[in-house]
Structure formats: structure tokens, C-alpha cells
């Protein structure tokens with residue numbers, strides 16, 4: 001069994017070396033192939049950059065709808081929410097502005113009207129009651145879903161809020177529309 005980096009092909013590394021390097025910036029995927037961890041190239045496609053709102057226009061607890069990554073009102077309905085508390089992936093001076101797709105990752109239940117400011121959650125889903133914590137990247141806190149709610153990655157440019165990607169798979173897709 002090989003436990004050191006391969007000197008022959010220069011691509012495979014041992015498990016220990018992989019773990020030690022796991023925190024570094026990664027430009028390729030490491031996958032277990034034939035009992036070894038091997039570096040494989042991954043083709044990626046950039047998501048569009050889209051201005052989806054203004055920081056000055058948001059009020060705590062009043063979500064604003066937007067479409068991302070494409071203008072598809074069925075699958076790409078999303079919400080900008082100023083939570084009032086810092087959140088994972090949050091932007092703005094308080095780091096409390098987040099964006100999420102609003103289709104439940106379980107069976108596609110509609111979550112857009114279910115935001116609860118008292119707990120900063122989206123849900124319960126009307127179908128099977130899944131509920132998602134918007135302060136923790138849309139993590140499931142109740143219900144049947146086994147996946148987090150897809151988070152729309154945001155950047156702040158002055159007062160503008162710019163959507164730049166999606167973390168997670170939008171319901172009904174094998175790959176997200178408009179991106180990797």
C-alpha cells in the first residue's frame with residue numbers, strides 16, 4: 001500500500017499528506033482512486049455577477065425577493081434577508097445580509113413566505129415541515145430535508161448587493177442553472 005507521494009506521476013499523494021494539505025487553497029479536487037488520493041482536474045464555470053439589491057433598502061426581518069442565477073421564477077426564486085444578527089456568508093456592515101434560494105431541497109416545497117424573524121429561519125416547509133437556519137448557511141434544524149437550503153453567495157460593493165454564486169444544489173437540478 002502506498003502511503004507517500006508518488007514520485008512517478010507526481011499527481012497522487014498519501015492520505016496523511018492530503019489531510020495536512022486540506023486547509024490550503026485548492027485548485028483541483030482530491031478523490032480516492034485505486035486506494036490512493038489522486039488530484040483530478042475539475043472543469044468549472046463561473047456564475048453570473050448580478051446586482052440583486054441595495055443594503056440601504058433592506059430592513060431587518062423584511063425579506064426581498066430576487067431571481068438568481070438565471071431569471072427563472074420557478075427554480076431561481078430567492079430571498080435577500082437582513083437578519084439583524086451576524087450570519088455565515090453575511091455581507092454588509094453587520095454581516096447580517098444573506099441570500100437563499102426558496103425551494104425546499106427535500107421535494108421542492110415553497111418556502112418564500114415562511115421567514116421567521118424571531119429565530120432567523122426559513123420554514124417550516126408546508127410539505128414536510130423542514131426548517132432552515134439562515135444564520136448557519138441554511139442548515140436543516142427540523143423536518144425531512146437532508147440537505148441545507150442553497151445559499152446565494154453575496155458580495156457588497158458600496159451600497160450594492162451582488163450575487164456571485166450558489167452554495168448547494170437547487171432543487172430539481174443535477175447541476176445548477178447558470179453556473180458550476
Ligand code: FES
Nearest residue numbers: 104107109125128
Ligand atoms: S418538500 Fe420541504 S420538507 Fe419535504
